[in-house]
Amino acid sequence: MNGIARRGLLLVLSSPSGGGKTSVGRALRETDANLHLSVSLTTRPPRPGETDGIDYHFVDEPTFLRAVAADAMVEHAQVYAHRYGTPRAPVAKALDEGRDMLFDIDWQGTRQLRAALPGDIVSIYLLPPSMEELSRRLAARAQDDAAIVARRMAQAASEIAHWDEYDYVLVNRDFDETVAAARSILAAERLRRSRGTGLAPFVSRLLGS
Template structure:
């Protein structure tokens, strides 16, 4: 709700090549924004160190994932680096109806499907690295991947960046704090859109009564 006015929720999508900053920016947004929840995806990849089932992802096997696809329980799904990822439909629809916003950390494939399913609810932001050299430096600094995986991620990065023009907003992540502030500004403006403030007509009628 904005100023006590009922509002439909929105779906904030952050996409970038691996190492571009989408996960860190999203985490920083959620620290200061209690109305921004995280969409928890299903995935067939194994948990990384520190990840918790049900909090970071719903970790499932291939059979369970494919069953969710067949039964229409996923609003979008894609395969990335040999693992499957997908967004459960029910929690997304519930959040929108209740005026809660959800953050999505997904790639261009998932974003395209999400936009096709809920075109009026998606706010999409693509995060570009300042250079490919800096992107590789950030990937190596994370110390999450071996050399072969970093090379594979870098080879995929150009293909992901090629979809930048499918997004409503684009940010070059030169400075982390400035990038977080930019996304926060986008979120604030999108929440105030007249079309999202479903209780606005009632509020104005009360003003004029």
């Protein structure tokens, strides 16, 4: 905030599978040194090109459940056959240090995150331009077989039904325009007065000078 200390924020991107949240998040981070990906724990196996500790912390189910029992997660959910969750400690540290974290999570995780840290969340939901286009994008991704694509499409409607729980909603028709809109949202939210932990001391010095 123009050299004035501020509290970090948690930027949440959600969409149905294939809706673009991972790609949009990656594009935001490529041009923003203060936007750090929250690395979730998951029990699902790595997809091609994913790296443990960078994309996710890949763990078995007993390890995941121990972290939940120890209250070491700020949010967690089961999505399809696998569990996902966010470790608590790095989130608290980033917020206190004025660093922003990006979350690629679903509506269940977003709801839990907002309940745990209500003043720190900025949430964006990405809608597909049509269900036909969503199906095409899932098929083009070539990461899942036809049965999994069909299951994801069947689940998409129930996921999209939670769009109105988000602060901002973007229709992802054009990738570059969607990234630009998300970047504008992030820039504005960083300037909220409520996040400016250094504003009161700055104004005090300003008036005392």
